[in-house]
Amino acid sequence: MHLPTLIERKRDGGSLTTEEIRHVITAFTAGDMPEYQMSALAMAILLRGMSTEEVAALTEAMLYSGSTLTWPADAPMRVDKHSTGGIGDKTSLIIAPLLACDGLWVPMISGRGLGITGGTLDKLDSIPGFRTQMSEPEIRRVIAKLGCVMVGQTADICPADKKLYALRDVTGTVPSIPLITASILCKKLAEGLNRLVLDVKFGSGAFMKTEAAAHELAQSMVQTGRALGVRASVRLSRMDEPTGEAAGNALEVAEAVRCLKGGGPADLEAIVIDLCAAVSISSREQLVEMLHSGKAWEKFQLMVAAQGGEVSALERMGEIHRAPVIHEVKARTSGRITQMDARAIGQAVLELGAGRAKASDSIDYAVGCDQIAKTGRQISAGETLIRIHARTKTAAETAEVMIRQGICVE
Numbered sequence: 001m002h003l004p005t006l007i008e009r010k011r012d013g014g015s016l017t018t019e020e021i022r023h024v025i026t027a028f029t030a031g032d033m034p035e036y037q038m039s040a041l042a043m044a045i046l047l048r049g050m051s052t053e054e055v056a057a058l059t060e061a062m063l064y065s066g067s068t069l070t071w072p073a074d075a076p077m078r079v080d081k082h083s084t085g086g087i088g089d090k091t092s093l094i095i096a097p098l099l100a101c102d103g104l105w106v107p108m109i110s111g112r113g114l115g116i117t118g119g120t121l122d123k124l125d126s127i128p129g130f131r132t133q134m135s136e137p138e139i140r141r142v143i144a145k146l147g148c149v150m151v152g153q154t155a156d157i158c159p160a161d162k163k164l165y166a167l168r169d170v171t172g173t174v175p176s177i178p179l180i181t182a183s184i185l186c187k188k189l190a191e192g193l194n195r196l197v198l199d200v201k202f203g204s205g206a207f208m209k210t211e212a213a214a215h216e217l218a219q220s221m222v223q224t225g226r227a228l229g230v231r232a233s234v235r236l237s238r239m240d241e242p243t244g245e246a247a248g249n250a251l252e253v254a255e256a257v258r259c260l261k262g263g264g265p266a267d268l269e270a271i272v273i274d275l276c277a278a279v280s281i282s283s284r285e286q287l288v289e290m291l292h293s294g295k296a297w298e299k300f301q302l303m304v305a306a307q308g309g310e311v312s313a314l315e316r317m318g319e320i321h322r323a324p325v326i327h328e329v330k331a332r333t334s335g336r337i338t339q340m341d342a343r344a345i346g347q348a349v350l351e352l353g354a355g356r357a358k359a360s361d362s363i364d365y366a367v368g369c370d371q372i373a374k375t376g377r378q379i380s381a382g383e384t385l386i387r388i389h390a391r392t393k394t395a396a397e398t399a400e401v402m403i404r405q406g407i408c409v410e
Helices: 003-011 018-030 035-048 052-063 092-100 120-125 136-146 159-169 177-189 211-227 249-260 266-279 284-292 295-306 311-320 342-354 393-404
Strands: 079-083 106-110 148-152 195-202 231-238 325-330 335-340 368-370 384-390 407-409
Touching: 003 018, 003 035, 018 035, 018 052, 018 159, 035 159, 035 177, 052 159, 052 177, 052 211, 079 092, 079 106, 079 177, 079 266, 092 106, 092 120, 092 148, 092 249, 092 266, 092 284, 092 295, 106 120, 106 136, 120 148, 120 249, 136 148, 136 295, 148 295, 159 177, 177 211, 195 211, 195 266, 211 231, 231 266, 249 266, 249 295, 249 311, 249 368, 266 284, 284 295, 295 311, 325 393, 335 384, 342 368, 342 384, 342 393, 384 393, 384 407
Parallel strands: 079 195, 106 148, 195 231
Antiparallel strands: 325 384, 335 407, 368 384
16 A cells, blocks of 8 residues: 555545555554654544544554453453543552452553653552563463452553554644544453443543543544444543542552542542442442452452562551651631642642653652642641652742642632
């Protein structure tokens, strides 16, 4: 096939056939299609969009660009959750063991954070010894034994996505809904799933700023999943304030442990139960009971042990990763909190060192924020609004300035 002709057709608003899309992905993955041509095609897709059929073909081509996880015919139902990211979003750490308690298999392949959005793998890496990179035989072995595993993408899973995402990141083509859909779903479908729940965020701390944009992405993913034989459901979640009361890797693991013991923040538990109920075979009441009884906490500990992590460290995350400076931001006036801006907090946490501005940046597991007050709460002057964990006093003071810009007490 003549690649410039395909690029020109998409540039002019035309459609590509399934065979043409498969040819493009095969050639690009093999190195037979130059990056400048794929960059041009990605920009044409960003500007002109794709039909549901095209997105399904793109997702499928990327899915089969490498290996996929396969399971025995009599294996339990496989389910997973994908979030489009946010501030303080540690739900995966609770959802995987909770669904495994339900007799389901959860082969969760997660990613790292970039920018203000935290990554599940970075949170898990803060647990001493925890291995997020495992071979496919190891993944199958842990799943068969425990029902859940939380790992990063292996070298053989969706290599086309790795190559294309790296290109999109430097060519201004990240915000394309067809390309986002294919990138998310190809990795999730490589897990061999039966059901998938999508937590699509919108608001100040989310990639999608408006509910309408989040709905468009959700609709694209549901339709594409259906076209490829996987039942996907969606929860649209507002991300104008952080999820829970902590943002930062070790701090979020500590909060997830609290939730697994039945004592987590109400908003965190609510979103966990909502997402689990969408793919579970149990009722909401049964899921709450499994969480509060300690079953999910026990399952999480077994999974951490199976992946090389130190189980004894889970209840000591604050000691193991303790920042030198812990600084409280106090309310200057009494009133009701009407804004606790997720973007301002996320940006401050990033600047403290808990996130990455670029993929090669290192992560500081100890820094971040906790005791984040929730909107709607009545607060008195002098009470703590948020606590900052920093390497230096200067870093903490700089973070306070950023965070206060996003706080409103009336």
